[in-house]
Amino acid sequence: xxxxxxxxxxxxxxxxxxxxxxxxxxxxxxxxxxxxxxxxxxxxxxxxxxxxxx
Numbered sequence: 656x657x658x659x660x661x662x663x664x665x666x667x668x669x670x671x672x673x674x675x676x677x678x679x680x681x682x683x684x685x686x687x688x689x690x691x692x693x694x695x696x697x698x699x700x701x702x703x704x705x706x707x708x709x
Contacts, residue, residue, distance in 0.1 A: 656700040660687040666696035674702065 656666040668674055672694030679688050686704035 656692055656696050656698070656702055658700055660701050662701075665700070666692065666698065668692055668694070668696060668702070672696065679704065 656668060657664055672692060674688075675691045675693070676688050677690040677699075679686055687701045688704045689699070689701050691699050692702075
């Protein structure tokens, strides 16, 4: 979890935490997903697309 696209990580997501996607950005040569992380992080931020699992 990052405050800005490509910025320093401030939190990590794992089970049983959830992430609600609110937008997808295709800058910096890769896609970044913006949303809200529920659980330990409880904040808005960016994660790289492709790090999601079911």
